[in-house]
Amino acid sequence: MSTATAPEHADIVEAARALEARYGTPWSTPLPAWNETLDTLLAHRSVRNYADRPLPAGTLETLIAAAQSASTSSNLQTWSVVAVENPARKARLAELAGGQSHVREAPLFLVWLADLARLEAAGARSSASVEGLHYIETLFVGVIDAALAAQNAVVALESLGMSGVYIGGIRNQPEQVAAELGLPPRVLPVFGLCVGYPDETQPAQVKPRLPQAVVLHREQYDAPSQVAEIAQYDEVMGGFQTTQGLSAAGWTSRSLARWRSRESLHGRDRLRDALNALGFELR
Numbered sequence: 001m002s003t004a005t006a007p008e009h010a011d012i013v014e015a016a017r018a019l020e021a022r023y024g025t026p027w028s029t030p031l032p033a034w035n036e037t038l039d040t041l042l043a044h045r046s047v048r049n050y051a052d053r054p055l056p057a058g059t060l061e062t063l064i065a066a067a068q069s070a071s072t073s074s075n076l077q078t079w080s081v082v083a084v085e086n087p088a089r090k091a092r093l094a095e096l097a098g099g100q101s102h103v104r105e106a107p108l109f110l111v112w113l114a115d116l117a118r119l120e121a122a123g124a125r126s127s128a129s130v131e132g133l134h135y136i137e138t139l140f141v142g143v144i145d146a147a148l149a150a151q152n153a154v155v156a157l158e159s160l161g162m163s164g165v166y167i168g169g170i171r172n173q174p175e176q177v178a179a180e181l182g183l184p185p186r187v188l189p190v191f192g193l194c195v196g197y198p199d200e201t202q203p204a205q206v207k208p209r210l211p212q213a214v215v216l217h218r219e220q221y222d223a224p225s226q227v228a229e230i231a232q233y234d235e236v237m238g239g240f241q242t243t244q245g246l247s248a249a250g251w252t253s254r255s256l257a258r259w260r261s262r263e264s265l266h267g268r269d270r271l272r273d274a275l276n277a278l279g280f281e282l283r
């Protein structure tokens with residue numbers, strides 16, 4: 001596949017197919033370029049059914065090298081990851097994440113951590129003040145670093161023909177997850193990531209996203225023009241849901257159900273208390 005600035009015909013056809021799957025609508029904007037990286041990114045889909053196939057030796061290390069290649073705030077590298085392959089531990093984490101069977105069934109489960117303990121310990125060794133550690137900003141740094149690292153790993157694993165799905169359910173009971181993984185204070189499990197080869201007998205489809213006009217604002221934020229575009233996306237998602245054998249509910253109603261009540265947060269409504277218990281002061 002060409003990486004030249006003017007895409008070749010085959011690339012244009014491939015790009016149009018990928019973009020139409022991504023939005024569920026025809027794509028008309030001319031493209032300056034197309035390549036295998038964009039193919040990989042545009043083809044992303046969460047996969048929750050895995051083949052009974054082990055990951056090749058060196059996979060974990062390759063994914064972590066990709067993860068560590070992500071930018072990190074001030075090079076602080078305030079993240080860590082716990083790789084879990086032990087079936088009993090995966091089963092316990094699956095339950096802690098709300099009974100998600102794919103956590104148990106994936107050959108590899110990665111728990112991505114905002115890790116403020118490493119630098120705190122370095123501060124203790126050199127008798128340096130770490131007052132800045134206790135501010136919400138610093139936790140943000142760790143969470144952002146962990147997310148950027150994890151997404152690099154996802155792109156890497158998908159480029160290798162593997163698949164995965166993030167597991168936010170790991171925040172349903174953060175203290176229990178921390179105990180299971182032996183985390184020191186001031187280390188937060190941010191999310192999990194199941195990794196495996198996809199079960200080709202149960203293929204996952206690319207899920208359409210909001211039209212660009214909804215998320216892309218030029219010069220200043222524009223709320224009013226989003227309304228009609230969101231209504232159109234509700235139609236697209238209703239159709240997509242139907243092809244998946246699910247109810248034809250659109251994006252708006254499905255998304256609002258996640259915010260309907262405190263209970264719909266599945267325990268994450270008490271995240272501030274959990275953070276305090278894990279040693280984050282959140283000043």
Ligand SMILES: Cc1cc2nc3c(=O)[nH]c(=O)nc-3n(C[C@H](O)[C@H](O)[C@H](O)COP(=O)(O)O)c2cc1C
Nearest residue numbers: 044045046047048100165166167168169170191207
């Ligand atoms: C931070 C984060 C947490 C997520 N948590 C879960 C989860 O606990 N369980 C799950 O099945 N999917 C989870 N997902 C997957 C999303 O539901 C999925 O990415 C979204 O529906 C879009 O679908 P796609 O990834 O196939 O494009 C999570 C995704 C992200 C980014």
